[in-house]
Amino acid sequence: MRQQVTAARRIVVKVGSSSLTTAEGGLDAARVAALVSALAGTGGREIVLVSSGAIAAGLAPLGLAKRPRDLATQQAAASVGQGRLMHAYTEEFGRHARTVGQVLLTVDDVTRRAHYRNAYRTLRRLLDLDVVPIVNENDTVATQEIRFGDNDRLAALVAALVEADLLVLLSDVDALYTGNPADPGSRKIELVSGPADLDGIAISTPGKAGLGTGGMVTKVEAARIATGAGINVVLTAAPLAAAALAGEPVGTLFTASATRPSARLHWLAHATAARGRLHLDAGAVQAVVERQASLLPAGITSVDGAFTAGDPVDLVGPTGVAIARGLVAYDARELPPLLGRSTSELAATLGPSYDREIVHRDDLVLLH
Template identity: 75%
Template structure:
């Protein structure tokens, strides 16, 4: 038995579109009911459950007479507006058989990348769990644009797991585990456990969005596992029909072990839930100070500035080759920085006043990538 699974008190379960719908669109009632039975069993054991469910766009295809997943954003949003109501209605009816109430939570990228929204999302989910409801989370596909969408619900599930401080993330898909390559090949083997990056070497993950009505793929699921395990949350990846066995602790699917102690929520948010608004180019000495000695970033170590950001925005700190080495919250507007570059804080304070003696990025607002 997997103790990391059986001992988890707060569980986030993510299920993809292909595990909930028919190939042509429309909800598969039997599959939804089977998932509801699994969630109800967890709740009956006294565990807290959050479901991250794809399927809104896919559920809206058949009612609108759309034969396949549309490529244009407007039609996707129209399908989502029809399908989301059907999806949450089906979950509500299915879980009502077990006396459970559902709460719908629709998120956009802003809700997890902007600190105030992030806290608001946490409070909503926390209150639903306190009231013994089952939060059902999905991306708000009806309003999300290409520029502000998650792209897949695997990353969203990992961020939600960290947001609610889950003890376990379960990724349910149409493949029973992570394999070294195409599961249809005879020379491919199943990977039962992943302890770190070394266990992923030589694995062919394919490409996201390869088939069906979903948008993800094994790449997005492994990346979601990286995010969650980086927050100290174990992850189980398996097929939806194996969910009862997986959540009972049986050794099915692939178990990703946590690779770090749980960091502060604020630094995790900064590393994984923010989108940089600009870049600060560092000289080698500044890279050494920030990365090796964990120092704050000062104006003297910056060689160039990219982007249109304001004080308090997240920015990437990049080395001389342009590779990001850290992310931090900047203390200056982008328009202020060019005249400060290469100058010491003592010099700046003398020339411009004590307000310019501050760091560009303080070490408490900085996380290594």
């Protein structure tokens, strides 16, 4: 038995489209019922379900043979399918005397701080009321520029948001393998304790049903995000959900990092998209990385982007590699006259309000 799993009290479970639908599109009632039965049998543990399947569930009713490529038709399919998906979950959880609540998120809901806090309050209150939140990306309104891209990443961010103890990623592959699971020479990986355990492993195996957007790459990336937030992760196939939640040694276990970082800094590192770039000289890179100092104007050589105060920006070293991300204290148009100058000089010439950091240490996270 896996003690990390059996000790978990708050669990986020993510299920992919191919695990809920037929190859032709439309929900598979037996698969939905089996998943719900596994989740409802977890005793007094809190469950948040991140569920794909809205677009796939809308294909058959719209007479579409396969997942559409254009965003407008995807959104139309999601509009039709989301209601069918929630109806199926409501009916099945109802058989176990459980109430469900729909939570649709866009990237803005986890990248903008006010939205992030509101999403947390909503999910926290649903759990307090013994409701099972059913989370999905709001495909009907999300634009191409503000999409998560896959629900694996969304699930990892939701797990960090609700401070979960465990993330379970369910798909149509029973574990992580050293290569394509169909190859006789591929070996199942039972435990991943750190990045070194993935050296030399091919992780680009796509889902078999072809109805989702993610493959094994997105699941491993989601596991990296979640374990970095101090959350254990189990990756396995949907039919093994009950066994995984019971702590049986199925699938692949990714063990959490020893410490749980600040939720705010984890959000900054993984749930934000940089609105611009601040180019640093070597001295500033050393101050930020080694001395964990705030970023001052003297160490900035140039600025890219059209951002405003409070936006996330990447801090880029002389080699062009982003070394950190932070919330900038100035608009982009304000910065050029300040670059390369000390704060004491700026305060003397422009006023005491300029005696401050460009990015404060408390608003900055290093990128690895």
